[in-house]
Amino acid sequence: MDSAEIVAKLQGHDRRTVARLISLVEDGADDLADVIRAITPLQRGAAVVGLTGSPGVGKSTLASALVGAVRAKGKTVSVLAVDPTSPFTGGALLGDRLRMQEHATDSGVFIRSMATRGRLGGLAWATSHALRILDAAGSDVIIVETVGAGQSEVEVAHAADTTVVVLAPGLGDAIQANKAGILEIADIFVVNKADKDESRSTVRDIRQMLHLGAEREWQPPVLSTVADQGSGIDEVWEAIEQHRAFLEESGELRRRRLSRAANEISEIAVTSMRRQMGTVSEGAVLDELSAQVVEGKIDPYAAADKLLAQVGR
């Protein structure tokens, strides 16, 4: 498919093309630069909502319920489920995509899992590319769901305008949130499975921890849901819209998008460097340097300097 064809297909919201392009991202394909270049004029600035939390808290169920809430407003929505823990197997690994089945026949909804095979770019690189593709294909809202795991949560938060942290009742998770620095990335907290007894104390714990933190312009609300019964969902969507209004009025939206673009540019630059170093490696420069390092003849920093010099730069 050439660039003009890709652009035409995305303008026609062609789902198979979107799926194919995201597969290219997963593979770290060489021709992605051309694709991204071609679709940049289609950029619309979709609202990106990050959804993160430990496995089992009900992220997928909440995502599915939010899709319903977004559709009820007449907007189109994509869900991108990023699995940062599976570099090898690839493809759709989050087994609970089934919960999304209710939206399968809705042409205003696009759902896709993405494994990052880590071939070249990392999670941040892959996520930013996939967001560009979904945005260009006309999604008004993009929900990025990730498996909670420290650094990857932070990377997804960097990609999102609004980050929703999902917790399940029980003190453990709240402490966990504190430990992993989640307080610093959350714009909205959702305590799901709020029909459980401990949910009140979980909500209280999070509010207390927020209270102890630094004063902020935006005070993250702590909401309760029972996602599989649809309870509390509209309130979550409302909070997301309120946060978006705050982002726009305060100028924070532009700041976040600038910082996202800066990350994106750096990641692409680094990936390009890695590619070039790979090429140099075929030319045996890296092999020779590695042998010298293994033998203790030079230190790895000296080797890195020599490698960079060889990259023709």
Added chain:
Amino acid sequence: MDSAEIVAKLQGHDRRTVARLISLVEDGADDLADVIRAITPLQRGAAVVGLTGSPGVGKSTLASALVGAVRAKGKTVSVLAVDPTSPFTGGALLGDRLRMQEHATDSGVFIRSMATRGRLGGLAWATSHALRILDAAGSDVIIVETVGAGQSEVEVAHAADTTVVVLAPGLGDAIQANKAGILEIADIFVVNKADKDESRSTVRDIRQMLHLGAEREWQPPVLSTVADQGSGIDEVWEAIEQHRAFLEESGELRRRRLSRAANEISEIAVTSMRRQMGTVSEGAVLDELSAQVVEGKIDPYAAADKLLAQVGR
């Protein structure tokens, strides 16, 4: 401390110096290049054993027991517990360091947790630096323990000569192992908590999965331990030594170390590029490029090319 002093302290196996240098690694300190350069002549080629598996399988208990087995052979040993999931809090996060207390007064044992704050280099970068420091300080054996989480397990496997994958009884974990590509990185499997009923079927499941895989020069053994009772530990250490003999005889040890050095050099080169891009950013080049990308005036690939051109490369 200047370089000559650091070298002298490491030659004297000074533990406080080792601890301080690893803190520098955690911080991604600027003067690490000088430290690594200075200690390269001390390089001894310690045996690096990676220990990975899900939380709760008993990795720390097994590590502690292995420390005892190594010491019984008259060798010195370090344990480096890498926590890839905690970019923020830093310091010693693995709560169960207490289990290592029995070795606290043994001068032939050094134990240290390392959080990767992800400031500059990633997990691979930090691990390779810490291994160099522990090696230079005279450890015969270095056990690298990591919290199992996909990509990070793979990165630790790249750093180790021998990778031990620890599982607990129950089919889930065995399937998990298959899913996460663990079969491809394991040199030795240990089913810990083997006093549990399901342990036999877990051992059988893993053997079956191994049987289905490609034929290999080294067939990973599947061993059983009850680490908190010290049962099965000597067999694990014996398997590690057998694997090491295999590595040496087959030439695989040199191949692994060459590949490790190549990774290390590339990571240092990439980190150096990131640093330079950061400097460019202060010069507002990246800011300007980011604004153009946010406004859709240029695509991020064109921006990355311009950034790399500015980095004088």
